[in-house]
Amino acid sequence: MGIVGIYLFIFGCCIGSFVNVVTYRLPLDQSIVYPYSRCPKCKTKINWFDNLPLISWFFLRGKCRSCKTKISFSYPIVELSTGLLAWLNLYANPSIYSQTPVPFTIFCGIILSSILITLAILDFKYFWLPNAITIGGLILGVSCSFIIDLLNELDQFSYLIYSIAGSLLGFSIFYLLSLIGKNIFKKAVMGGGDLKLSALLGAWLGTKGLLISIWLSFNFAGIFVILGLLLKKIKRNQRIPFGVFLSFSGLIVWYFGNEIFVKLIF
């Protein structure tokens, strides 16, 4: 368990490094594979030893080697988070995957956590949930369920059906919410991205996990807004990045499983 955990952590940190590239370049409409990393200020190519996840930032003390421009602290934080999330997959308990071989569940967990972290960062910074990631992630989720059916030699494709049902439910709930919101507030209260993210969660967590995630995300968002208003950090009618709360809630449901929340709610 120990050595596997270390491997998972290191692997997760490397994914975090890629997440940093994606969340930096995608909004600028740049390619995410080419060119290699350069300092955004002085354009110097970053050597591989200055580009190691987590470690290099500390060795460089958060500054570019050639021009000394500050490198945001968010980079190592993201790498640390994806590393920890990858490692935590050893202890994850996603209800829909309880009958699945553990290595495959870990593999799925790493994919899902990377997708959700990327979406949370993009929504937080730009109020943007790109279709390429939400729809791509949805397809991946449905595909993983299909693979589970094949692994378990189930001929009724029950996982696949559960996953598709989850994504349809996720889509429908947010579609309804946006319709109701439009009628009451006369403007769009839910972005189209939230709708697809909710469908993505349904594909990965199934109908039950999805409903719990939505319930959690409204609670978190509510607490956030109330605290923000009390501390005067946010204004009334200010837009909030709801995708952050959805992503966070989806991750919680993946790691803790459904049962603990079912007991909490009922």
Ligand SMILES: [Zn+2]
């Ligand atoms: Zn530089």
